[in-house]
Structures are given as structure tokens and as C-alpha cells.
Amino acid sequence: MAEAVATKKPGWRILLRALRNRKTGFMALFGFASGLPFALFLGTLYAWLTEAEVDLETMGVFSLIGLAYSFQFLWSPLLNRFDIPVMRRLGKRKQWIVLAQVVLGIILVSLSALDPKTSLGWFSLLAGIGAFASATQDIVINAWRIDVADDEATIDILSTVYQMGFRLSSLVGGALGLIVAARIGWPQTYMMMGAILLAIGIVGLFAPDAEAKRALGASAEELAELRQPGQLRPNVRNWGLLAVGLLWAWALGVVIVFMVRSMTAEPDARPDPTVFTATYGPLIVIATIVLPALIAGWLAKLQRDGRHVVTAEEAGSLRSSAMADHLYRALVLPLTEFVGRIGWALVLILALVLTYRITDSIWGTFAYPFYLGELGYTNDEVAVASKFFGIGAMVLGLAFGGWLLTVLGRMATLTLGAALAAATNLLYADLAAGGAVMSTVSNAIGFTWAIENLGGTEKLARLMVTIGAENFSTGIAGAAYIAWLSSIVAKGHSAVQYALLSSLTLLVGTLGRGALGQMIEEQGYYNMFLFVTLIGLVAVVLCVFEWIRERRYGRAAGVVAPDRAIVPAE
Incomplete structure (x- = not known):
């Protein structure tokens, strides 16, 4: 009994201490910002389209914007390695979070100025960009949560608070959005939601970011690490990069072609989203996860066995393409690290x-x-x-x-x-x-x-x-x-x-x-x-x-x- 009591007290102490941490407060805010556009673009929007008498077939095409969330990992390497020139001082993760929230706020406000029945082209374009920005925000918020976690604001507490914020925002953007729209109209409702996201973007400027220094100029040092003794030789890395790059490029191309055909083809010639998901979904996962994991495992084994690695004598003389090194760190190294560790x-x-x-x-x-x-x-x-x-x-x-x-x-x-x-x-x-x-x-x-x-x-x-x-x-x-x-x-x-x-x-x-x-x-x-x-x-x-x-x-x-x-x- 004493052991149970001893365990319980630290649990409450940890919880209360974490809830007082400013990282936890920003995590709740970011969770809310992550769930709100998801509810607005993939749920409430269809109620607006229905009220505007948009036909069901067109609404079916709108549902394709949900693919941005399903295949968000395809552009995650870019967010992991590249900085926004004007905003890089905000930090590695925060620069993308703030940008995505501001873009989402502007898009929601812009949608409020359009009639979906008479301006369907612009409406669908903005909704598509909004879904892409929302999925991008999700990638970086998840990375921010992992990066800033510490012994007080633990990953367990931050993950829980994130989901609570997400669920509350789905209620605000879903059920509450319907109630508000019935009283003040859809344009005013979306304008209000856009203002909320813009406000969160401004508040997000003051959030901590564990990667702030790294975003300002550590890339040269990171690239230099690839040429140190014990690292894979550039030609071996480049072959791995080429294989993974081709697989990811094929997957991204398939998704882009499907989206373009769905948005531009005549109704009878549009591809079936269900058939696409069932047919190409597994192939895309194999091309972007399974085969790259096997390649990463092979590279990790080569390095672990000391084969095809840089020697101490070669460290100062080997040269490699900076662009190839950047791409390797963005696309292949995360896989190699994970497979090699697991x-x-x-x-x-x-x-x-x-x-x-x-x-x-x-x-x-x-x-x-x-x-x-x-x-x-x-x-x-x-x-x-x-x-x-x-x-x-x-x-x-x-x-x-x-x-x-x-x-x-x-x-x-x-x-x-x-x-x-x-x-x-x-x-x-x-x-x-x-x-x-x-x-x-x-x-x-x-x-x-x-x-x-x-x-x-x-x-x-x-x-x-x-x-x-x-x-x-x-x-x-x-x-x-x-x-x-x-x-x-x-x-x-x-x-x-x-x-x-x-x-x-x-x-x-x-x-x-x-x-x-x-x-x-x-x-x-x-x-x-x-x-x-x-x-x-x-x-x-x-x-x-x-x-x-x-x-x-x-x-x-x-x-x-x-x-x-x-x-x-x-």
C-alpha cells in the first residue's frame, strides 16, 4: 500500500509541474491550431457547400484535399532541413509553424469573401492550399513537441495536451461552427475562425524553440560531419540517395498527377479516390517507407561493419556535392538513423x-x-x-x-x-x-x-x-x-x-x-x-x-x- 501511495504522489506532482510549464500552454494552443483547419476543411466546409447548392460530385472532388494529410510525409524532409530566409531567426520549427498559421488565417478570411457557387475555382484552389498548409503545420507541430520535451514538460504530458487541444478545436470548428453559421452566416463564421488562427500565429512568435540556434548556421558543421572518418563514402551515400530519391519522386508524382486529373478532367473521366487509395496506397507506402527502410538498413550495416567508410587519411581530401549532402541529410539520414538504432x-x-x-x-x-x-x-x-x-x-x-x-x-x-x-x-x-x-x-x-x-x-x-x-x-x-x-x-x-x-x-x-x-x-x-x-x-x-x-x-x-x-x- 505504501508503494502505491509513493507512486501516486509523484504522478500528481509531475502532472501539476508540467501543466505550469509554458511549453505545455503553447502545446495546447498549437494542438487547437492543428485541429481547427482540419475540422473546417474536411468537415464543416461540406455543410457550407451543401447550403450553397454545390452538387455532390463536386463535393467529392473537394474531399481529395484530405490526401494532403494522408501523404504529408512526402514533403516532411524539406521542413526538417530547410529554413525560411526571412523567418529563420524564429527557430527551426517555429518558423514553419507561424508561417502555416498565418497562411491558414489569411486563406480562411479569403474564403469568407467568396461565394462557393459562383467562384468555385478560386474557392477550391484556396481550400486545397489551406489543406496543404494545415498538413504542413501538423508535421512541424509534431516535431516541435518532440524537440522541446524535457524532464518537466515530458513528451507524455505534451502529447496528451496536444490531443486535448486538437479535440476541443474539432468541437469549435465542427458542431459550434454549425451553430454559429446558422446565426451569423458562413462567411462571417469562416472570417472569425481565420482571425483566431491569425491570433494564434502572433502568439506563437513567443513560443520556445529548442532548435533556434541550430537553424541559424549549423548546416555547414552538419555537412562536415558526413566527411569524418567512419562515415559512409560519398559515392555510396549518393547511390542510396538516388534510389530513395527516385522512389519518393515516383510516389509524389503519382499523387500530383491524381490530384491534377481529379481537379481538371471532365466528371466522367475523373479517377475514383477509393480505387486510387486501394490500388496506389500500398504501392506508395512500399516506395516511400518499406524499400527506403531496406536501403537505410543496408547503409547502416555498411557503416557498422566499417565497409565503404571514410578513412582517417581520406577525411581531408574527399569532396562531395553540397546539394547531394543536403538531400542525403534531409531524405536518407533520418531513415538510416532510425533503422540503425531500432x-x-x-x-x-x-x-x-x-x-x-x-x-x-x-x-x-x-x-x-x-x-x-x-x-x-x-x-x-x-x-x-x-x-x-x-x-x-x-x-x-x-x-x-x-x-x-x-x-x-x-x-x-x-x-x-x-x-x-x-x-x-x-x-x-x-x-x-x-x-x-x-x-x-x-x-x-x-x-x-x-x-x-x-x-x-x-x-x-x-x-x-x-x-x-x-x-x-x-x-x-x-x-x-x-x-x-x-x-x-x-x-x-x-x-x-x-x-x-x-x-x-x-x-x-x-x-x-x-x-x-x-x-x-x-x-x-x-x-x-x-x-x-x-x-x-x-x-x-x-x-x-x-x-x-x-x-x-x-x-x-x-x-x-x-x-x-x-x-x-x-
């Missing part, structure tokens, strides 16, 4: 990344058809349960997950979150079977009585309890997952490494939705939820394996941040 454990890590969030991502597309079609709820009931109550439960789960991280540790919370996220699918299976169990639970805790006294029904209470339990569990899992993902990347290469790993998170869910939809048609929602629960158990098993690996090898396992937050000496 080793064969990369297989386990990639498997965990691919499966951890699958339980809530793979069936999310079918949530509204399930609520509205299968269960017969109204739009208002679903909005109350999923948007307001659900987001509140999510934020509460994130807060509880952040506390668990300081008490139980990262891997224990990660495993618990995976188990809870998988188990909550059984609650939806009960709803699909009539909801007898969830009704009993709602009645037993007095929730049904409370909702009925507020004007709701027993049926609504049952849905709210189910969504609340799932979102609370998802919040715990999300807090632990982002903290773990942030902990396994290196600070110097965080933009590229984190963008690559996070892009894989929803890949299996995206590619598997077609098959899941067919399963629902043939077997119904009940069997689908049981199936998704079993899939979630795979992530639980992988969490246990990763937990064992980290405990056995410690820092040699590639964990950059400690599993438990460290209490500074007083």
Missing part, C-alpha cells in the same frame, strides 16, 4: 503502428449509417451523443490517460488503452443486438434517469453511455499511443520519422474499409463488431511484446524518451 525491432514497431488504432479507424466511416440507418436515431440525437457528449468523454479520457502515463508508465498505459479500445466494440455489438446490456448499465448508474429529466429518452441515454465509454477508452489509448510514437523518434530527425510513422497509423483502416463494408452487407453489424474486437486483440499482444522488448533492452531498444516521467531533483 534494428530488427522495426518489424514489431511497424506492426504495432499499423494495428494500434485500427479498432476505431476501420469502422468509423460506417458510424453514421449504423446510428441513423441501423439503430434509427435522429440527426439531433447523434449530434448530442457523438459531438458534444462524445468529445467531452474523449477529452476526459485524454486527461485520465495523461495521468496514467505519469503513474503506470508509458507501456502499461499503452497496453491498457489497446485492451479498452478493443473491448468497447463489444458495447456496440450489444447495441446491434438490441442494447439490453447497455440499457441495464445506463439504468443502473442513473444515467437514464438524468437524460429523461433533461428531455431525452432511454434510447438516447443508451447511445450516450456507449459512445462515452468508447471515447473515454479511445482517449486513454490516444494519449498513450502519441506519447509512445513520439518517444521512439530521434529529436534531430523528428519531422520525417514521426510523419512517416503517423502516416501508417490509419493505413490498414483506410484500405480495409471496402472489405468491412462488404462484411456488414453480408453478415450485419453485430458480427462486424465481434471481428473488429478480435483485430484489436492483435494490438494488445503486440503491445506486450514491445513492452518486453523495451524492458529487456532499454535505450538500446531505440526508446528516445524515458518510459516514466522523471522528477527533477529539488
Whole structure:
């Protein structure tokens, strides 16, 4: 009992100390700025287009701007290595964060001055640029969080606060945006949202940046490191760069061609986004992650074995192209560092990344058809349960997950979150079977009585309890997952490494939705939820394996941040 108390007190002390840190405050602000444009471009915008009587086919083309978020890792190397001439003094990460927020603010204000029905060309162009700027902001904010984390503002707490800000902004940009637009109009609503992002961009000027000095002139020293004894010879590096560069160039070209064809071709000749994702999605991942990882592993092995490396005699005489060295550091070195540090454990890590969030991502597309079609709820009931109550439960789960991280540790919370996220699918299976169990639970805790006294029904209470339990569990899992993902990347290469790993998170869910939809048609929602629960158990098993690996090898396992937050000496 004494041990439990001793563990609990440091957890609260760590949490309170981190919340007083100015980095935590800016992290909440940046999380809000990250989630707001995502909600405005990929959700609320369609309500505006619907009200403006834009046809569904055109709205389908608008949905393609979401590819900017799916393939953001393709330009992450540029953000990791290059500075903005006028703004570089702000710091390595902050210069891009502030620029993206100002651009987003200007775009939202500009959209407010356009009529989407009469100026659809300009409207779609600005929305596309806005999605690109928003995805760029996400890359750099994630890197900033990893770079500035320390023993007080730990990566666990910063990751949790980031997600809380993100979720709150999705409520502001989504449900609240709809309410405000109904009263003052869409142009005024988007102008207000744009002003909020511009204000955040100004406040962001005062945020700390751990890489400020490095952004001002360390590149020459970094390039010189490549020519030191023990580093790979320039010709070997250049062959690796050429191979990885061609693979990434092909992937980027495929995405650009698809976007151009979708925006410019006649309606009958436009490519199908679902077919594109299912066909080219895996190929793009193979070209940008799998094959480059193999190449990086080969380069890391050559250097580790001392083959094709610079000798002490050659160090002063070898010459290489500065441009090639810059590109190598931007594109190949982050992969080489990660694969060289992680080793064969990369297989386990990639498997965990691919499966951890699958339980809530793979069936999310079918949530509204399930609520509205299968269960017969109204739009208002679903909005109350999923948007307001659900987001509140999510934020509460994130807060509880952040506390668990300081008490139980990262891997224990990660495993618990995976188990809870998988188990909550059984609650939806009960709803699909009539909801007898969830009704009993709602009645037993007095929730049904409370909702009925507020004007709701027993049926609504049952849905709210189910969504609340799932979102609370998802919040715990999300807090632990982002903290773990942030902990396994290196600070110097965080933009590229984190963008690559996070892009894989929803890949299996995206590619598997077609098959899941067919399963629902043939077997119904009940069997689908049981199936998704079993899939979630795979992530639980992988969490246990990763937990064992980290405990056995410690820092040699590639964990950059400690599993438990460290209490500074007083």
C-alpha cells in the first residue's frame, strides 16, 4: 500500500509541474491550431457547400484535399532541413509553424469573401492550399513537441495536451461552427475562425524553440560531419540517395498527377479516390517507407561493419556535392538513423503502428449509417451523443490517460488503452443486438434517469453511455499511443520519422474499409463488431511484446524518451 501511495504522489506532482510549464500552454494552443483547419476543411466546409447548392460530385472532388494529410510525409524532409530566409531567426520549427498559421488565417478570411457557387475555382484552389498548409503545420507541430520535451514538460504530458487541444478545436470548428453559421452566416463564421488562427500565429512568435540556434548556421558543421572518418563514402551515400530519391519522386508524382486529373478532367473521366487509395496506397507506402527502410538498413550495416567508410587519411581530401549532402541529410539520414538504432525491432514497431488504432479507424466511416440507418436515431440525437457528449468523454479520457502515463508508465498505459479500445466494440455489438446490456448499465448508474429529466429518452441515454465509454477508452489509448510514437523518434530527425510513422497509423483502416463494408452487407453489424474486437486483440499482444522488448533492452531498444516521467531533483 505504501508503494502505491509513493507512486501516486509523484504522478500528481509531475502532472501539476508540467501543466505550469509554458511549453505545455503553447502545446495546447498549437494542438487547437492543428485541429481547427482540419475540422473546417474536411468537415464543416461540406455543410457550407451543401447550403450553397454545390452538387455532390463536386463535393467529392473537394474531399481529395484530405490526401494532403494522408501523404504529408512526402514533403516532411524539406521542413526538417530547410529554413525560411526571412523567418529563420524564429527557430527551426517555429518558423514553419507561424508561417502555416498565418497562411491558414489569411486563406480562411479569403474564403469568407467568396461565394462557393459562383467562384468555385478560386474557392477550391484556396481550400486545397489551406489543406496543404494545415498538413504542413501538423508535421512541424509534431516535431516541435518532440524537440522541446524535457524532464518537466515530458513528451507524455505534451502529447496528451496536444490531443486535448486538437479535440476541443474539432468541437469549435465542427458542431459550434454549425451553430454559429446558422446565426451569423458562413462567411462571417469562416472570417472569425481565420482571425483566431491569425491570433494564434502572433502568439506563437513567443513560443520556445529548442532548435533556434541550430537553424541559424549549423548546416555547414552538419555537412562536415558526413566527411569524418567512419562515415559512409560519398559515392555510396549518393547511390542510396538516388534510389530513395527516385522512389519518393515516383510516389509524389503519382499523387500530383491524381490530384491534377481529379481537379481538371471532365466528371466522367475523373479517377475514383477509393480505387486510387486501394490500388496506389500500398504501392506508395512500399516506395516511400518499406524499400527506403531496406536501403537505410543496408547503409547502416555498411557503416557498422566499417565497409565503404571514410578513412582517417581520406577525411581531408574527399569532396562531395553540397546539394547531394543536403538531400542525403534531409531524405536518407533520418531513415538510416532510425533503422540503425531500432534494428530488427522495426518489424514489431511497424506492426504495432499499423494495428494500434485500427479498432476505431476501420469502422468509423460506417458510424453514421449504423446510428441513423441501423439503430434509427435522429440527426439531433447523434449530434448530442457523438459531438458534444462524445468529445467531452474523449477529452476526459485524454486527461485520465495523461495521468496514467505519469503513474503506470508509458507501456502499461499503452497496453491498457489497446485492451479498452478493443473491448468497447463489444458495447456496440450489444447495441446491434438490441442494447439490453447497455440499457441495464445506463439504468443502473442513473444515467437514464438524468437524460429523461433533461428531455431525452432511454434510447438516447443508451447511445450516450456507449459512445462515452468508447471515447473515454479511445482517449486513454490516444494519449498513450502519441506519447509512445513520439518517444521512439530521434529529436534531430523528428519531422520525417514521426510523419512517416503517423502516416501508417490509419493505413490498414483506410484500405480495409471496402472489405468491412462488404462484411456488414453480408453478415450485419453485430458480427462486424465481434471481428473488429478480435483485430484489436492483435494490438494488445503486440503491445506486450514491445513492452518486453523495451524492458529487456532499454535505450538500446531505440526508446528516445524515458518510459516514466522523471522528477527533477529539488
